[in-house]
Amino acid sequence: MKILGIIPARYASTRFPGKPLAVIAGKPMIQWVYERASETFEWCYVATDNDTIKQAVEVFGGKVVMTSELHRSGTDRCAEALDIIQSELNEQFDVVVNIQGDEPFIQPQQLNRVVSCFVNPDVQIATLVKPFAPGEDVFNPNSPKVILNRNSEAIYFSRSVIPYVRGKEQSQWPGSFRFLKHIGLYAYRTDILHKITRLQPSPLELAESLEQLRWLENGYRITVVETD
Structure with missing residues (x-):
């Protein structure tokens, strides 16, 4: 490869x-x-x-x-x-x-981790996340959050806090859920890269100003790897 x-x-x-x-x-x-x-x-x-x-x-x-x-x-x-x-x-x-x-x-190990995803021939796009550190501001809109499915694929990215933690004061949210912060490192199969760059901007992308939402809206899968 x-x-x-x-x-x-x-x-x-x-x-x-x-x-x-x-x-x-x-x-x-x-x-x-x-x-x-x-x-x-x-x-x-x-x-x-x-x-x-x-x-x-x-x-x-x-x-x-x-x-x-x-x-x-x-x-x-x-x-x-x-x-x-x-x-x-x-x-x-x-x-x-x-x-x-x-x-x-x-770090080189972070680059290696995202590349290792492509051993699986079904992986189209891969990216990195890490948990928010204790005391880190999970509400900062400049730190996009991501939620995953059981296959470690992105469901959604947002500048808002996702998911919403019902029944808790916002000050309690960081201790009530393991929020994941997106790290803006991507890897793509070359054919997928050419396909996604031909797509038109999408409503969710324009609302959040996050280009990866265009890919999700068009049915592409983003595999997510956790790093430190």
């Missing part, structure tokens, strides 16, 4: 422009992410739409491809990058792992 790691990195951001270039312990954030991913994947690339990010990656010796400025999401950018890389290398990949460019502390 051939795995391709892609790190989508854009410069424009409403909350933190240029975030991939923010310096942490003497290195740009994107370099930390790239080095972690390269420990796991033989083929690893940054996909960007910005010349400054491209130059920064080339300075530390990373591989980078330029993609369109028009992409709505990192998943869309990964799909274009996949086509470019396969054409340049004359290789065909089985699985693409989408590693966020602002996750400098991602």
